[in-house]
Every structure is written in structure tokens, then in C-alpha cells.
Amino acid sequence: MPSVNPTGGPGGPGATERRVVLEASGLRKRYGQLEAVKGISFRIHEGETYGLLGPNGAGKTTTISMICGLLARDAGEVHLDGNPIDVGRVAAKAGIGYVPQELALYPDLTARENLAFFGGLYGLGGSALRSRIDDVLGVIGLADRSRERVDRFSGGMQRRLNIGIGLLHQPRLLLLDEPTVGVDPHSRNSILESIAELGRSGMAILYTTHYMEEAERLCDRIAIIDAGEIQAEGTRRELIGLIGGRDTIRLAASGDLSKAAEAASGVEGVVQAGVGEDALELVVRDARGLLPRLLAAVDAAGANVRGVEVVEPDLEAVFLHLTGRALRDSAD
């Protein structure tokens, strides 16, 4: 695993002094012939937002399910504040807040009733519960709609409530499994702001996503996960550093893009060539010097180039570099 932190420790400044909240080591899970998770290990510290970035089917949800004790693991261990977490250790799960990928709400109850029910399950009651409900409703921006039935909410509002339930008992660790899937841009922005605020408040967060922008925006450290394995781990800067002084060129093109990608990869200076949606995604050294030869090679392969974009290296480029595939393409 290419990693700037081979020990799994945090890379952020001062992170090593912070207390470890979650330690997952050697997690494995197999479904029949398919090994969905192949020995994943990582740590999350107090106040740290840790991202699992990878396409659908990479093993993110399986990993998060093993961490919160919803799924029995074939191998590995999970510790929360040093205490083991397992499917049978019911009481230990109280320190975790889980926000599933799909909405897990009661649509015929109000927002407040949903929060009160789940809060009660975590041992909250009376004025403490009412106070926490008010706080959470404020955080998720639903204070003025709290007495409305959830089935009258927009998709974005339901998503926010879905997150709010996970926050109610002030967990030591918040697990967010792709919480913005299917959400409109405005609501997504609101959700991301809420999560960033939680991170700043000192909560440890594990955030899974296949959206590179979300991982870059929210996460202190990111693990790039593919095919059940962590391919690389570190801060955004550290991960981008893995591909050296390289640029990413995106060629919007039509025609046989696979053939064009093959031709492009033969050009000296092209490190990685992949096919995205109506485009070639290329990781290269010295984009400006390389561009004329690259365009000629692609043109010779029969592709019709409609546009050229040279972009700064980002996690998309890192994913391409590590897996040979575009994250955007894999995520669809």
C-alpha cells in the first residue's frame, strides 16, 4: 500500500498527540467467492475526519458495517477508545453514531419523534433528550420543521435528519456512509457544512464517499480504497505528492477512446492513460511540452479531440495513478 503513513498514524500536524478513538486492524470479509474486504487497517484520532474514498463496490460500506458491529468480520479487530467492538457487544456500540447510506427514518413520524425514539434507544430521556433534540435540530437546520411528518420533507431535509439521528447521543465516533448520495447541490452543501462543523467540534468522523470533492473538502486524512484494499492513505497534499510533479490532462474526445488511450500511453512522458466519460484522462510529466505530441498520437489513433484541459493534480489523478481507472468512471 503506497502510504505516507505506513504505520497508519495520522498525518496532520499535531495529530500524533491526539488520542486514538478508532483502531481497525486487519479487517477481512468474504461473501462466497468474493473477498469484499482484504485486510484493511487504519486509525482515527479525536477531532479527526477520516475519509474512505473509492468507487461503488470498493468495500467502503462493508468496512463501515464491520466497524459498527452490524456485520460479523472474518478476521481483524475493531477498538473504540480501546474497547473491542463486535456484533455481540451491544453496550459498546453506544459510543458510535451510525448514519447509513440509505435513509433510515420513520416517514410517518415527525422529525422530533424520530429523534426522540432513537435518542431513547441510546439512553437519553427527559429534559436532557429534549435539549439534545433542540441542539441537533439546530445543527441540521430543521428547527422550524421539527413537528412535521418526515414524509412531507424534501430529500435533502430527510438526509439531514438521517445525519441528525446519528449525532443525537454525542458519539465518540460518527460513521457517515455516503451521506450525500442523491442529494441536490444546495442540500449537499448544507450537509457538508454541518459535517465540517462537527469535525471542528472535536468529534472523530469516518466518512465514506465516491465524490473526490467531498473527501478533499472534509477530510483531514483520506484512504483511497479499491477492490477491498486501501491503495494509499494520507492527507490530500501527501496523496497528491505520490504522483510526483505530474499534471493531469483531460482530452474531451469522441471515437475509439480505448485505442486512443493505448496510443497516448505510448507517448514518452505519459505516466497513466485512462478513459473517462467522453474523455481521455492522462497523467503526464510536463504537460505543456508534451501536449503537441500527445494530440498528434491521439489524432493518429482516430479520435476526434474537441477540447483540452490541463488540470492541477487532484485525488482523481491519484486514483487514476494508483488503479489505472478514473474514479468518476468507476463510481458510476
Added chain:
Amino acid sequence: MRHALLIAMKDLRQRVRDRSVILLSVIAPLGLAVIFSQLLAGATEFHADYVVADLDRGSVARAFRDDVLGSLEDGGVATIREVDTEAEARAAVESEDAEAAFIIPAGFSAAVGGGTTASIEVYGAVQAGLETSIAESVATRFGDGVASVQLARATTAELRGRPLTAEEVGSIVTAATTSDPALQLVDVDASLRQLSWSTYFSASMAILFLFFAAQIGITSLFEERRGGTIARMLAGPVAPVSIILGKAIGAFVTGIVAMTVLIAGTTLLIGADWGPPLGVALIAGAGVLSAIGVATLVASFARTAETAGAASSAVAITLAIFGGSFSPVSQGPEIMSSLSLLTPHAWFLRGLADLHGAGSVLTDALPAVLVLLVIGLVTGGLGFGRARRLVAVG
């Protein structure tokens, strides 16, 4: 236990808001009980209007008129009106003022006393088949009595060496024909003998629809699993058994509330007489348990909420048919009575009937309560045991 109670309370809150649950648990059974009891009330309460034309005025005729027909009137089975002539009697029937007429011809008593053939004519309305048949039966039974009197008279005269007087014949006829009730309407079903029709249909519909309410516990497990809320609970400090227990408590309370509303509603609306409150409470509680148990066991074999609901409903209807919810089992073949003992419905109705017998005490209903409890605990234990897969973590 706290988690189970929270889950049960949440379920109850959802059910209060679910109109289909209220419709199925309360409104439908209440409505059907009212309709059935009103439809069948007339068919189960026999009453006839008869006229009698006594053209004889003798002692035997008087015995028939006063004692035989009088007993019908005293028993509330018939209203008897006397007319003076045969023509008036026939006219009363044809004008539908009476369903049948008894015409006692002149010389009837003398003929009986003399040992010759005597007859009473029954003139019945075509459209009043049952009332006419009963009138014929009454007359025939009287005729049988007369025949035995004539035999007794001949024997006595032989022994005493003189014929009986008209008064002696009349008193013997009265004794012979009224020693038993003149007419017996025999119920063939013990439960009918003890439960009124309004109570029978109220109880039948209550136990039938209770099965629909009872399946809500397990079908909501399927729905919550699909909706992700089960997983959300299991990701927290909630044991799987708490979820199962919460669903069972919620279903039980739903059933008890529905049953209580039905008992109160049918009592107020159609005058159903359920019986002593403590006994009814025991039977209702055991009935609710048995319904939850059977519905849960059936639904536990399903894979989705929809198939679970459909399977439970099919079984509920089938058990209701065999258990006598639609018609008393004794009116069917003998095997139906035997098969009914396998259904909670029959035991529920039997338990209520046991509370209505003459001199019944609470303990009379205990066998039925015990059977219902056993059915509920066995099927419920198996059903919820099987349903554990719905709250299992992978």
C-alpha cells in the same frame, strides 16, 4: 426491556396514525357485526300469527284451543286470535292477517269421545311455509295425543264397564297433549344456545379481524428491515431480542385495544352481551395472544412484508371458516366440529359461550383460555424464533 418498550410505544404511535390499521382492526369488524346481526335478527326469532275457529265448542276442542294453542301464546311463539266462523278463518289467512288457521269442526269432541275419526283442519298461507308447517306439527301432535286417549278410553271403559264422560275425556286429552311443551324449537349448536346472535357475530368478527391486526407486528419487522431502521437500531446499543420483544408487545397492545373497542362498540350498538368482564378479559387476552402467535408463525415463512401479509390473511380466513366465524360449525358436517377444535376461533367462541350457560362461573371458561394460551405461546414462540433472522446481523 426499556428498549422493547420504546419500540412498542413507537409502533403504537405509528398505528394510531395508520388509518388502514384502525379500519381493519375496529371499523370493519364492528361494521360487519352490526350488519350480520341486523340481517339475521329476523331469521332467528320465530313468531307466527294464527287464528282458530272453534265450531265444536266441546271439551276436547277447548283443550286444544286453551291448553295447546295457549301454550304457544304463553311461550311467545305465536299470537292466537279466535274467530267465529270457518269463512272468517280462511279470510284472515288469505288477507295475510294470519299465517295459518286451525278449524275445529262441529262434533269434534263428540267424535273423539265416541272413538270415531276426528280431524282439525290447518289452513295455511302459501307464502308462510314455516309457520304453516309448525301449525301442522302442532295439530298432528295433538292428533297423536287424541289417538292415545281414544285407546286409553276404550281400555278404561272395558275395565270400568261404562263409557267416559265428555269432561273425563277432555281432561285426559289435556294431560296427554300438554304434558310436554307443545312446541320445542331445538338449537343444534351449544354455543348458539348460549350466545345471542348479536354476541355471536360480534365475537366472530372480533376474532376474525384480530388476526389481521395481529400480523402487523411481524409485517412491520419486514418493513423496518427493508427501510433500514432495524440496521440502525442494531448499530446502536440495542439487542436483537429487544426488537422482537418490542414488536410482540406492540402487537399485543394493539390487539387488546382493538378488542376492547369492539366489545364496547358492539355492546352499545347492537346490544351484544359478552358476559362477565373478568371472564371476557381473560378470553380476549388469550385470544389476542393466540392470534399473534398464529399470524407470526405463518408470516415467519415469508420473505417480504407483502407475502407475509397475504399468507397471514389467507390463513386467518381459512381458520375463521373452520372455526365457525361465518356460520356455526355444528350446522356443517360432523368433521367440521372436529376440525374446529384446531382453531383459536372455535375456542374463543366456546370460551365466551361457557360464560353464558345457566349458573356459569368464571372457571367454566378456563379450558378455552388455557387452549388459547397454549396455541399462542407455542405458535408465537416458534414464529418469533423464526423471525430472529430478520434482526440478525451478518
